[in-house]
Amino acid sequence: MRIDVVTIFPDYLAPLDLSLVGKARDSGLLDLRVHDLRDWTTDRHRTVDDTPYGGGAGMVMKPDVWGAALDDITGSEVERPAHLVVPSPAGHLFDQRMAARLADDPWLVFACGRYEGIDARVMADARRRVRVSEVSIGDYVLGGGEAAALVIIEAVTRLLPGVVGNPDSLVEESHGTDGLLEYPVYTKPPSWRGLDVPEVLLSGHHARVARWRRDQALRLTAERRPDLVARLDPDALDGRDREV
Numbered sequence: 001m002r003i004d005v006v007t008i009f010p011d012y013l014a015p016l017d018l019s020l021v022g023k024a025r026d027s028g029l030l031d032l033r034v035h036d037l038r039d040w041t042t043d044r045h046r047t048v049d050d051t052p053y054g055g056g057a058g059m060v061m062k063p064d065v066w067g068a069a070l071d072d073i074t075g076s077e078v079e080r081p082a083h084l085v086v087p088s089p090a091g092h093l094f095d096q097r098m099a100a101r102l103a104d105d106p107w108l109v110f111a112c113g114r115y116e117g118i119d120a121r122v123m124a125d126a127r128r129r130v131r132v133s134e135v136s137i138g139d140y141v142l143g144g145g146e147a148a149a150l151v152i153i154e155a156v157t158r159l160l161p162g163v164v165g166n167p168d169s170l171v172e173e174s175h176g177t178d179g180l181l182e183y184p185v186y187t188k189p190p191s192w193r194g195l196d197v198p199e200v201l202l203s204g205h206h207a208r209v210a211r212w213r214r215d216q217a218l219r220l221t222a223e224r225r226p227d228l229v230a231r232l233d234p235d236a237l238d239g240r241d242r243e244v
């Protein structure tokens with residue numbers, strides 16, 4: 001997979017040199033390139049924004065600068081289609097299912113806007129040539145799209161084949177294929193500050209451990225995310241294997 005990120009704060013994306021994403025880049029599983037939007041400005045002040053038509057506070061990012069940057073980047077490869085991902089508070093809500101879909105794309109280009117946003121014509125023009133998705137990571141206000149891009153890129157990269165050592169670990173985590181929150185986890189020592197590990201986890205009885213974990217996942221999901229419970233497959237709720 002190739003990922004390009006366009007931003008006026010390239011250093012904000014430095015964490016993508018570390019850990020899981022860094023390893024994916026080093027191993028060649030991920031070709032990630034970060035670009036400074038100001039490299040496409042033409043004035044001596046390297047201006048990327050201007051006042052909003054219709055008035056209002058703040059500044060809007062200029063279409064001509066973004067247009068030049070995205071033309072260069074998305075036009076640089078003809079043999080594979082680019083998917084433009086624009087982090088936006090007005091975007092479709094990012095979740096694990098969207099992460100899985102994005103992980104199947106051969107090429108993602110992230111346009112990280114700041115200020116009051118990017119002139120809407122940039123996305124409208126891009127839609128003439130490439131797939132465009134405006135994506136929100138949640139209902140809160142960020143200063144720009146870079147933090148959202150970091151979140152999305154990490155969630156997507158870990159789903160790429162070969163990136164995570166044990167693919168089984170992708171299943172049991174919160175929001176994994178069963179759609180439940182993850183059960184509580186414990187390690188040594190068996191007792192710590194007067195707090196004991198649940199006995200069942202020390203029993204060596206795998207079926208009981210599995211039942212306890214599922215019950216905990218259901219309890220936590222019902223307590224903390226009733227919205228996810230509504231989406232669960234009723235047959236999966238009791239965890240019993242059923243004849244198909």
Ligand SMILES: Nc1ccccc1-c1cnco1
Pocket residue numbers: 087088089113114135136137138139140141142143144145146148
């Ligand atoms: N608040 C923002 C401002 C600029 C670009 C993205 C966002 C965003 C994305 N997901 C939530 O917020």
